[in-house]
Amino acid sequence: MTTQQGTALTHALAEVPGPLPTSGVIHVATPHTSRFTIVGNHLAQHAELSLTAIGLGTHIQSLPTGSRIGIKSLAARFPEGETRIATALRELEAHGYLHRTRVRLANGRITTRTVFRNQPGPTGAPHPEPPTPTSAPAPAPAPAPAAAPAPAPAPTSAPVPAPAPTPGPAPTPPATRGSVPVPAPEPAPVPSASRPAPVPQTHPPAPAPSCPARKGPARLLPQPRELTAELRQTASMLLADLRRHAPELVLSEADIERLTPATATWLERDARPETIRQALTTDLPQPVKYPAKFVRHRLTVLLPPPLPGTEELPPDRPTLVIPMQNCEGCERGYRSRVPGHCRGCRAQLSAA
Template sequence: MDTQHPSAPPRAQSRLAADNHPNRRLHTGGGLIHENTRHTERFVVIGNHLTQHPELSLLAIGLGCHIQSLPRGARVDIKSLTARFQEGATRIAAGLRELETHGYLRRERERVSSGRIVTRTISCNQPGSRRPTAGHAPARSARPGHGTAPVPATAPVSAAEFAPAIAPVPGAEPVAAPAKRQAARKKSLPEVPQPACPAPLLLRQAADLLAALHRHDPRLLLSTCDTAHLAPGVAAWLEREVSPAAVRHALTAHLPDAPLCRPAALLAHRLAAQLPPPPPFRAQASPSSAARHPLRNCDGCDRAFRSPAPGRCHDCRTPVAA
């Protein structure tokens, strides 16, 4: 019992030793080799369903991992993320919409004690899990192979529902519906003159004139929205007794040789800047000042003539007066 064995190790070797760590084993083939060290502080657990998501872009995956690593109360709006990373506001907004579409982000509006309405950003590290209610512990997702029934998934989160909650950034183009984009485009065009009497026939003639401008210059091919915006201006010209040929010449003459980026804006400017004056005032023909007397028979020649009283006609009175 008191015999010593100098060749025996003084204590059991730890499995975490560098030479015995299973992740440090040498591989004969190519591929990835992990060299992992256990974290004891400043770390976060992120599921592979996010980091290896088959549909999310690399930008969205990176944003999701960054947001899940932030502390509670950190700002994750587009302006703050654009100041933190080199990507622009448009790409950051697209990545956030991807995360919202797949349930990793959720936006909720709440009214604070001061009465203001603020937007809360909720980061979901496990999309589809039940939201915890008051007095109940959060439900845990089932791990495969343990015989536990999985937690039923909630309804998918729509990106359009929370798209307006993202704060717009100066210089970034907002994502809008086609109808809203057309309305914004129409509002951005210069104002055109309006006719005093917008008759349907006059507006139709103006729209036909605008639709035929591309025959004189292919660059003046207008859309339906642009034609509807410019038609009242052309009608105002036609209302001022300007012929369609003169209106067409005013819109198509002396165009620049450079490509026209916005032909509708150029036409709107010409319609407003070169608007001719109203036609001269024409007084209506007033009735004759002479009274229209009834017909009477002349006492001398029995011819009919107009006179306020019976008597002789002009021819019969002249010799008598002479």
């Protein structure tokens, strides 16, 4: 097996043009015919981007348009965590490769529009040697140079203005005498090939934060109007007993002391201990990383309002009861304020 591998490597190295270096990497280049992506050296050999950002930028550039490149989607695809992926995305955004903006859709919803450029835009760091000055002009003039090369021999006769009518395309050389500057504006289609249409719209809001802070100010723990000894004891025992019903909710003595006033507020508002226990132990996330913070959050967010007093409730309206009557024709019972006939007998009398 070792001999076969060595033979294959020897054949591969024999095809490498030029003398082999004594040290360093040796490239064995095999042309790609399908499923390949062109990545510029300005990204692959970037001096300021981290290796994670370079690899992530290369992966994003290889994806088709419309692929999801959110932090959670990439974290599910690669072993790196959400923190490293978010940092790499911020690096690509800072150097002009990635642009993320928040736009409002026609239905009123707000979404994030992500644009990735294979070459950094004006907002990115300057790169002295762009990767497409030599190769881009060649394909760009390809459609037009069919007539452009014809004027090339014409300049030999251009110094003599008289023989201008002799060649067929002679009228074009005066108009294209500036054919030398023509290739300069031709590279304009090159950026259009990469379709950076939305980029001009992304420059102004480029400094938008990559991870917008959605959390508001921390809510304070509820406090009872009067923390009596009975309320304190009942609340602390209830918190200490949570681990019997949910093994994940193991609280320390310091946590119980800190959360006792909030639990006492529930008891003060006539919440039964079973109700509080059910509110704290139902639908637990898996796993519960911080039990004290989780209990604090539920005690604060799910706090019921105080019960209204009897004087605050609207007065009870009397119930209207319609008495029962016996039909004078069939003796059937029916409800009515006045005696008479039931519905069936009234129908018969009206028909008669």
